[in-house]
Amino acid sequence: MSTTHVMHRHLHHTPPVAVGGQGVWLHDAAGRSYLDASGGAAVSCLGHGHPDVLAAMHRQIDQLAYAHTSFFTTEVAEQLAEQLVRTAPAGMSHAYFVSGGSEAVEAALKMARQYYLEIGQPERSHFIARRQSYHGNTLGALAVGGNEWRRRQFAPLLVDVTHVSPCYPYRDQQPGETPEQYGQRLARELDEAICRVGPGKVLGFVAETVGGATAGVLVPVPGYFKAVREVCDRHGVLLILDEVMCGMGRTGTLHACQQDGVVPDLMTVAKGLGGGYQPIGAVLAQQRIVAAMSAGSGFFQHGHTYLGHAVACAAALAVQQVIERDGLLQKVQRGAQVLQALLAERFAHHPHVGEVRGRGYFWGIELVAERAGKTPFDPARRLHARVRSEAFARGLLVYPMGGTVDGRYGDHILLAPPFIATDDELALIAERLAAAVDAAIAQG
Numbered sequence: 001m002s003t004t005h006v007m008h009r010h011l012h013h014t015p016p017v018a019v020g021g022q023g024v025w026l027h028d029a030a031g032r033s034y035l036d037a038s039g040g041a042a043v044s045c046l047g048h049g050h051p052d053v054l055a056a057m058h059r060q061i062d063q064l065a066y067a068h069t070s071f072f073t074t075e076v077a078e079q080l081a082e083q084l085v086r087t088a089p090a091g092m093s094h095a096y097f098v099s100g101g102s103e104a105v106e107a108a109l110k111m112a113r114q115y116y117l118e119i120g121q122p123e124r125s126h127f128i129a130r131r132q133s134y135h136g137n138t139l140g141a142l143a144v145g146g147n148e149w150r151r152r153q154f155a156p157l158l159v160d161v162t163h164v165s166p167c168y169p170y171r172d173q174q175p176g177e178t179p180e181q182y183g184q185r186l187a188r189e190l191d192e193a194i195c196r197v198g199p200g201k202v203l204g205f206v207a208e209t210v211g212g213a214t215a216g217v218l219v220p221v222p223g224y225f226k227a228v229r230e231v232c233d234r235h236g237v238l239l240i241l242d243e244v245m246c247g248m249g250r251t252g253t254l255h256a257c258q259q260d261g262v263v264p265d266l267m268t269v270a271k272g273l274g275g276g277y278q279p280i281g282a283v284l285a286q287q288r289i290v291a292a293m294s295a296g297s298g299f300f301q302h303g304h305t306y307l308g309h310a311v312a313c314a315a316a317l318a319v320q321q322v323i324e325r326d327g328l329l330q331k332v333q334r335g336a337q338v339l340q341a342l343l344a345e346r347f348a349h350h351p352h353v354g355e356v357r358g359r360g361y362f363w364g365i366e367l368v369a370e371r372a373g374k375t376p377f378d379p380a381r382r383l384h385a386r387v388r389s390e391a392f393a394r395g396l397l398v399y400p401m402g403g404t405v406d407g408r409y410g411d412h413i414l415l416a417p418p419f420i421a422t423d424d425e426l427a428l429i430a431e432r433l434a435a436a437v438d439a440a441i442a443q444g
Contacts, residue, residue: 021048024418024425026397034392037429038399042212042245042362042416043276045328046319053277053318060314069307077308080317084284087254087320089263093287096300097280097308101244101270102136104281105206108266109140110302112204112238115289118296121236126197127159128190128237129206132166132215132407135242144206147214148407162197164189166211167220170355170366171374171405183224191231204238204265205231209256212245215404216364216412217357225260238265238289244281245362248272249323249419252333252360259359265289275319278312328419332360338423339363339415342430352441361419366404367411367437376409383440384411390436398433413437 004014017029024047026034036044046053060076067074081095096111098104109127116124129135131146142151143158146166151158165172165186173182194202205228211218232239241264246256250272253259257267266289270281293300306312323329339361347353347365354368367384369377377383384400391398404410417429 023047024421034395034397035428036397037415037417038397039416039418040276041399043271045272045419046275046322047418047420052322053315056314056318057311060311064310074310076310076313076317080313083320088284089255091286092284094285094290096283098304099279099306100281102138102141104268104270104283105136105141106138107302108240108268108283111266114301115292118292123200124203126201127203127206128162128193130166131163133208134212134214149403162193164193166218167224168218169221179221180223183221184227187227187231190228194235199235202237204240206240208242210246210251213401216366216414217362219357219359220260225262229262240266242268244268244270249329250360250362252336274316277315280312280316332419336360339426342427346430346434361417363415365413376405377411379408386440386443387413387436390439394432394436396432
């Protein structure tokens with residue numbers, strides 16, 4: 001393509017044209033094939049071209065593509081909500097459908113604010129979140145997020161949010177401190193932050209259950225979220241868990257928070273909800289929050305044109321039914337052991353890999369210039385981007401990011417293969433990624 005009128009992410013580069021996909025593979029117009037080891041951005045949980053999802057979309061579009069939710073609901077939206085509530089953490093009673101993760105976070109923030117207005121606590125207007133987090137690219141989501149590179153140029157437009165430490169044991173757990181003690185220390189930091197702001201002023205604490213793109217799959221230490229839940233309850237603060245990237249089966253359970261023994265007040269989901277077949281996200285809300293709105297104003301003062309889009313709901317319902325029917329959560333749990341072993345074989349003793357961390361089919365590899373001191377590479381090298389290019393040249397798609405440590409220093413590679421990936425495909429991911437990492441580092 002010599003010219004383009006599409007405003008691509010990188011204005012000096014037009015990417016290859018994708019023309020097809022099947023399973024874990026994508027194909028471009030030049031005939032090259034790529035193993036999608038990151039599911040795009042942890043989206044394609046069923047891979048590409050799944051026949052059951054395509055059939056469900058065809059049935060729905062033949063029946064009804066779109067009806068505005070100010071006038072109608074649809075059978076498929078009702079069915080999807082029933083599916084999600086049935087499989088949700090205890091007490092979740094309703095699903096609010098949007099078109100993606102950033103929209104879901106925006107809706108959750110506004111839902112939290114309206115809840116406190118409805119119950120007579122209008123002085124609550126402040127959010128607390130974590131550094132080195134990512135909650136989306138719209139302004140509200142960007143404000144609670146802690147991705148410094150994404151926030152920097154838009155900082156004057158963002159509401160004030162207090163940010164506390166992430167749960168990042170590789171970097172921040174102190175010598176002699178157990179994982180449980182580290183988690184308790186972080187919970188005390190949150191408690192102190194709430195007290196500084198004023199307990200009666202804080203709306204909610206926003207956190208990714210398993211950290212995603214910004215710091216490369218930060219897995220919470222045992223007991224951390226239970227301690228956080230106790231702090232939030234003591235101060236009457238909502239716990240808002242962002243599972244846009246780590247949820248809907250990605251970590252081996254439908255919701256990542258199941259493995260941490262906590263139930264949030266609001267939870268956002270998106271990527272694995274629809275598997276990339278249509279744009280969709282959702283907020284799952286506790287009964288008492290919806291009941292407060294119902295008893296008060298009687299409506300949620302928020303909305304978008306494509307709320308509950310019928311074809312998107314049909315795609316998401318089919319994705320969730322396939323995951324349940326085919327036992328894919330169990331497959332991810334089994335496959336996680338295979339993937340962990342493959343990554344350990346390639347990287348556990350690699351001189352430039354500081355840590356391999358993850359759950360299920362969600363893994364991060366943190367790259368370091370010097371392993372013993374955990375010293376990051378010079379950001380000017382843009383090592384993460386070089387790894388991406390080397391992987392792409394080898395027919396492998398991975399999700400790289402810089403600024404892993406503090407927004408400037410550090411590099412990592414994120415892996416999030418489709419749940420359907422075979423052991424042989426997992427082995428190919430590890431093989432091609434190892435070659436790409438070595439080639440990128442060798443460039444000097």
